[in-house]
Amino acid sequence: MTQAVAIIGTGQTECGKRDDVSYPELIHEAVRRAFEASGLEAEDIEAVVSGSMPPAMEGVANPHLYWVDAMGAANKPLIRTATCGSTGMSLAHTCFYHVASGLFDLVMVIGAEKMYEGDPQGTMATVADPFFQRPFLAGAPGIFSLQSNEWAHRYGLEEKRVRMAAAQLSVRNHNDALLNPYAHIKVKTTVEDVLASRVIAYPVRMLDVCPGSDGACALIMASEKMVKKLGIKTPAWVRGIGYCGEEAFFGEGDKVVWQSAINAAKGAYKQAGISNPRKELDVAEVYNPFTFQEMLFYECFGFCDFGKACELVEQEVVMKGGDLPCDPSGGTLCTNPIGATGLQRTAEIVLQVTKKAGERQIPGAKTGLAHAMGGLDQFNGVMIISNTLQ
Amino acid sequence: MNMRVCVVGVGAIEAEGPILELSHKEMLFHATRKALDDAGLERKDIGSAITATFDFLEGRSLSNQYTLDSIGGVMKPCDLRLGEDGIYSLFAGYMEVMSDPSQIVLVASVQKASERDPEGLGYQKLIADAMEPVFSRPVCKSIPNLLNLESILAAMEARAFMERTGLREKDLAEVAVKNLKSHCGKKGSEPDMKTVLKSETLSWPIRRMTKAREADAACAVILASEKRAGSLRNEPVFVSGVGWASDRSHLPFRDQGISRETKWAARQAYKMAGIRRPEKEIDFAEVSDWYAHRELMHCEALGLCSSGEIQNCAKDRRFDKEGKLPVNPSGGLLGSGNAIGTSGLIRVAQVVDQIRVQANGFQIQRPEVGLAQSWGGIPTATAGVTVLSKW
Numbered sequence: 146m147t148q149a150v151a152i153i154g155t156g157q158t159e160c161g162k163r164d165d166v167s168y169p170e171l172i173h174e175a176v177r178r179a180f181e182a183s184g185l186e187a188e189d190i191e192a193v194v195s196g197s198m199p200p201a202m203e204g205v206a207n208p209h210l211y212w213v214d215a216m217g218a219a220n221k222p223l224i225r226t227a228t229c230g231s232t233g234m235s236l237a238h239t240c241f242y243h244v245a246s247g248l249f250d251l252v253m254v255i256g257a258e259k260m261y262e263g264d265p266q267g268t269m270a271t272v273a274d275p276f277f278q279r280p281f282l283a284g285a286p287g288i289f290s291l292q293s294n295e296w297a298h299r300y301g302l303e304e305k306r307v308r309m310a311a312a313q314l315s316v317r318n319h320n321d322a323l324l325n326p327y328a329h330i331k332v333k334t335t336v337e338d339v340l341a342s343r344v345i346a347y348p349v350r351m352l353d354v355c356p357g358s359d360g361a362c363a364l365i366m367a368s369e370k371m372v373k374k375l376g377i378k379t380p381a382w383v384r385g386i387g388y389c390g391e392e393a394f395f396g397e398g399d400k401v402v403w404q405s406a407i408n409a410a411k412g413a414y415k416q417a418g419i420s421n422p423r424k425e426l427d428v429a430e431v432y433n434p435f436t437f438q439e440m441l442f443y444e445c446f447g448f449c450d451f452g453k454a455c456e457l458v459e460q461e462v463v464m465k466g467g468d469l470p471c472d473p474s475g476g477t478l479c480t481n482p483i484g485a486t487g488l489q490r491t492a493e494i495v496l497q498v499t500k501k502a503g504e505r506q507i508p509g510a511k512t513g514l515a516h517a518m519g520g521l522d523q524f525n526g527v528m529i530i531s532n533t534l535q
Numbered sequence: 536m537n538m539r540v541c542v543v544g545v546g547a548i549e550a551e552g553p554i555l556e557l558s559h560k561e562m563l564f565h566a567t568r569k570a571l572d573d574a575g576l577e578r579k580d581i582g583s584a585i586t587a588t589f590d591f592l593e594g595r596s597l598s599n600q601y602t603l604d605s606i607g608g609v610m611k612p613c614d615l616r617l618g619e620d621g622i623y624s625l626f627a628g629y630m631e632v633m634s635d636p637s638q639i640v641l642v643a644s645v646q647k648a649s650e651r652d653p654e655g656l657g658y659q660k661l662i663a664d665a666m667e668p669v670f671s672r673p674v675c676k677s678i679p680n681l682l683n684l685e686s687i688l689a690a691m692e693a694r695a696f697m698e699r700t701g702l703r704e705k706d707l708a709e710v711a712v713k714n715l716k717s718h719c720g721k722k723g724s725e726p727d728m729k730t731v732l733k734s735e736t737l738s739w740p741i742r743r744m745t746k747a748r749e750a751d752a753a754c755a756v757i758l759a760s761e762k763r764a765g766s767l768r769n770e771p772v773f774v775s776g777v778g779w780a781s782d783r784s785h786l787p788f789r790d791q792g793i794s795r796e797t798k799w800a801a802r803q804a805y806k807m808a809g810i811r812r813p814e815k816e817i818d819f820a821e822v823s824d825w826y827a828h829r830e831l832m833h834c835e836a837l838g839l840c841s842s843g844e845i846q847n848c849a850k851d852r853r854f855d856k857e858g859k860l861p862v863n864p865s866g867g868l869l870g871s872g873n874a875i876g877t878s879g880l881i882r883v884a885q886v887v888d889q890i891r892v893q894a895n896g897f898q899i900q901r902p903e904v905g906l907a908q909s910w911g912g913i914p915t916a917t918a919g920v921t922v923l924s925k926w
Contacts, residue, residue, distance in 0.1 A: 147538070147633055147634065167669065169784075196617075198596075199590050199596035199597045199598075199617060200590050200591060200596075200617065200618055200664075201590060201591075201596045202596075204664065204668065205664060205665070205667075205668055206589065206590075206591045206618060206661055206664040206665035207618040207619075207665050207911070207915055207917075208618070209618065209781075210618075210665075210667075210781055210784060210911075210915055210916070210917060211667050211668065211784050212784065213781050213782070213783055213784045214783055214784045214785070214788075215784075218781060219781065219782055219783045220780060220782070220795070220799045221780060221781075221799075222626075222778065222779045222780055222800075222803060223779070223780070223781045223917070224616070224619070224623055224626065224627065224779065225616060225617060225618055225619055225623075226614060226615065226616065226617070227597065227615055227616075227617035227618075228597070228600075228614070228615050229596075229597055229600075235614055235615070238614070239614060239627060239630075241634075242627065242630040242631055242633075242634050243630055245630075245633075245634035246629070246630040246631075246632075246633030246634045247633060248630060248633065248807075268596050269596070271595045271596040272595070272596045272597045272600060274595075274601050275595060387612070388612040388613065388614075389610060389611065389612060389613075390584075390603050390608055390609065390610070390611065390612070390613035391603075391609060391610065392603070392604055392609050393600055393601035393602070393603060393604055394601075404610060405610065408610060412612070520597065520600050521597075521600055523600070524613070
């Protein structure tokens with residue numbers, strides 16, 4: 146890369162049903178907070194990157210143009226990215242390229258979604274191609290329950306054990322969300338509650354599924370030169386990025402030994418010089434709209450061997466106080482404004498490695514992994530963030 | 536910046552009429568194959584792939600999700616631009632190559648207008664959907680059934696432009712004749728002014744022939760760093776400047792009859808390319824002539840004439856193919872049709888062809904520095920500019 150990239154400010158909105166604000170107002174809330182966090186103003190920003198779910202969600206053909214005023218993006222280069230669930234991570238990557246290429250020194254990236262105003266399942270159902278897949282791939286839970294079952298079956302994992310591990314993850318996420326001021330679902334749950342909640346699409350139960358939220362997230366990225374110029378004391382450096390896309394057709398790829406997830410992580414590890422992620426990472430924000438999927442990602446990211454993810458949960462490796470605590474924000478499972486979700490994962494890692502995560506701070510966190518998955522279960526993006534440049 | 540980005544291969548699928556025998560995916564596949572052959576590369580050489588489309592035109596969500604297979608983008612880093620012209624994927628690709636000079640990036644876009652009814656009500660609804668929904672969109676209520684909405688909005692800005700510059704309807708027709716001539720030149724069926732001025736009025740001064748008809752097309756462009764390009768077959772064409780910008784969300788907040796977004800985008804591109812006097816330093820341009828008045832508006836915003844001089848440009852024929860600064864020598868959108876969302880990338884491919892002296896039938900003399908511009912269309916205010924050069 147031409148120049149090193151740092152994240153110098155994050156701004157998140159409270160998530161949930163935000164009918165107190167309009168779409169642009171919601172975005173402005175995140176943008177304002179990012180400015181407050183970095184001590185910058187709209188005039189300082191050279192370019193803007195923004196994105197959300199495909200426009201059917203908003204009912205506006207070019208949503209980024211609808212937000213221009215809210216983002217302070219008029220007369221600036223503005224580009225839009227949309228890759229469904231991984232939109233936030235694609236946005237972070239696109240923003241990274243703006244700075245890494247040497248074209249800009251100070252760039253803002255914004256992801257947002259108002260899912261209560263749109264029709265999320267309707268939008269997602271029309272992502273599947275109209276001829277072959279749409280008739281049987283209805284909405285998100287169907288796809289992910291297929292994947293969960295395939296994973297458990299491949300390794301001959303006992304049903305009871307998998308369900309128990311998933312329930313423990315659900316409880317961990319819900320407990321963590323209670324400490325996150327921006328989280329949407331804030332309920333105290335127990336393993337029994339999760340196991341007894343109603344089935345959405347077997348084996349996925351109500352408390353195994355993320356909500357649809359209204360929310361926005363903004364980050365400001367800067368070049369090394371700009372970090373020095375502005376005298377930023379606690380920048381979070383982007384140490385590596387990896388992204389991989391798969392075939393359009395759901396059935397063509399192996400979704401258990403999930404090559405796009407493996408490649409994305411490998412790419413990012415290589416750039417960051419990480420050879421043993423379990424040891425070298427201090428914290429990870431793994432995209433987990435479904436509890437089962439989080440375990441599958443542990444394997445693809447090399448946190449454990451294939452088929453061994455349940456052990457990580459059973460031995461509390463991924464819990465707070467463990468070797469590699471995951472999703473201290475409560476994860477996607479508790480907050481999911483889709484276009485912003487990937488950016489929220491990135492923002493959480495930034496807060497963790499710069500010791501600004503408040504009550505949910507992981508002690509001594511220096512290097513973290515942020516991840517998001519999207520498309521029709523086909524894109525994976527990873528970003529490694531650290532508080533040191535080397 | 537020492538490193539430069541080059542276009543090493545282009546491939547386009549265009550046709551006069553609807554492309555019925557190929558699907559979206561196949562059109563993109565053929566465009567990609569052409570670009571790869573042009574560059575002397577294979578699918579495995581592509582390091583990263585970026586596509587751009589408009590969901591509401593395709594009638595599905597994340598409509599570029601299923602074209603990755605066609606452009607050799609599977610199991611590779613990829614990015615999807617949604618609701619943006621293909622030229623934006625070129626900007627993203629440019630930044631990827633600048634960040635990682637070892638990378639070869641393929642950017643592509645496709646549009647199949649013939650699968651919907653460009654003249655029908657659906658497209659007018661889309662225009663309404665593209666408007667800011669709270670304050671601007673309600674304006675559409677005053678138009679029964681949204682009939683002709685696009686032309687009405689285009690006419691509004693065309694009239695503001697004519698009012699400000701003193702240009703007449705004849706001058707707009709002149710643009711259409713020029714571009715149709717460039718396009719049909721080799722076939723000998725040259726349209727004249729009378730035909731253009733007699734064509735159906737959609738909303739004065741927008742006429743059937745001063746508005747580009749929709750077309751089917753696909754385009755793929757391959758980008759690589761200068762160092763990487765050195766080992767490839769073709770003489771590289773350098774991307775010496777890129778710029779893109781958007782104006783404010785609300786229609787009433789924007790000046791009508793002026794393309795500020797193009798001006799801002801050009802400012803960025805010129806700064807990168809080190810161009811101070813565009814009217815002297817640029818040899819030719821391919822700009823969006825979605826409507827005849829837009830070509831002149833864009834040329835003005837790009838600084839292809841001195842300020843306040845656009846009226847004279849129509850008279851002194853400087854933008855003709857044989858003129859001082861040929862604009863749209865390929866015939867532009869008025870000539871060859873407008874594949875929405877792909878036309879910007881096709882403008883880039885046209886400029887590359889000219890610089891390589893491969894623009895069959897459209898070739899101009901001494902093309903060394905060319906400019907490609909794209910505009911988002913009614914009712915948006917977003918534009919992208921690319922400066923390409925031989926050296």
